[in-house]
Amino acid sequence: MVTRFTLLKELSAIVPDDVLVLTSIGNNSGFWGQLKDREANLFHLTMGMCSPTALGLSLALPNRKVLALDSDGNLTLNLGVVGTIANEAPKNLTIVVMDNGNYLGSHKKEPGMPTATGGKMNLEAVAKGCGIESACTIEDVAAFRENIQRALANPGPHFIRARVEALDIDGPPKTKRVPDPRENKYQFAGYIQRTEGVEILGSGLGGG
């Protein structure tokens, strides 16, 4: 198996600048923030909220690639979203699940309590059972690279279950500050406004 950091490092090398990347809380946000300091990132998506947020964004901007960096514990809190994604079928959406099979493995020296995927649940089978045809499991860098590139080049939705080590034994040095949720909101929304020509920020006030 491979570590989360190894895969995120690979993703940081191949992801195009204009792909909108949404990250779940924990080390998906922490590591990605160190690896890829860019305005097209939305961090800190809390338990159960990463893939739903990516779904809403992909439906709102159907011509823009959206990639969710989710995790097993985060996704299974709102697992029904996989069925919603299958039915709404956004062609521009890729869900990547860093599946380490446990809660809090990203923060502790010992694995936390197991998630459902640490038991019998197979998220690739869940995705396929929900109706996402493009669903796969990868366990090494080469397969990860190949499936990410295929997903970003072809109509989705895509679901990539990345089986990673239970613990984050490696990681990037912390040299950058990951923006807080409000700061990140303004950065991300401002970037989308500028590149998509949509109005997000502003209250409609200011007209007197």
Next chain:
Amino acid sequence: MKPAKAQLVVNGLKEAGVNFTAGVPDAQFIEVYKMLAEDCDIRYVGTANEAEAVGVGFGAWFGGKKPALILATSGLLVATYHLARINLLHEVPVLVVIPYRGDIGDPRWLGLYKKTTEPGLNAMDIPYRLVSRSADIVRTIKECNESARAWLKPVAVLLNEEALW
């Protein structure tokens, strides 16, 4: 619920500029959900639970949509964590429309929701308006959506039995 009342809710959403909705169908509001699902101007995403709907609406806002969540009183309880999160951490606007079961005058057993709905909204610091007259539905939805966008936070409209049935 009479179709004419459901139409008032949809009209209110349109006048407010709402163009994206998410939620889980509720027996008392089913006509509204059906109208939204068939409407060409408002995208409706049916989710598996109301917390998921909050995430979907949150994401749609980042794509330039003007979202509303259509939540049952029971569903508000399911959605609370994610609503609190976007309200208090991210400060992102969203209109929340709730057919208010359990208000005074609602004769069924749903008094439970009198105890949870308004106290729950207050606990999450989500402002709301209570509508008891159908004539006020359109205007109130519009005003609450304007406030949500001005204040960068969720704002709720509670439509009680007197207004809807």
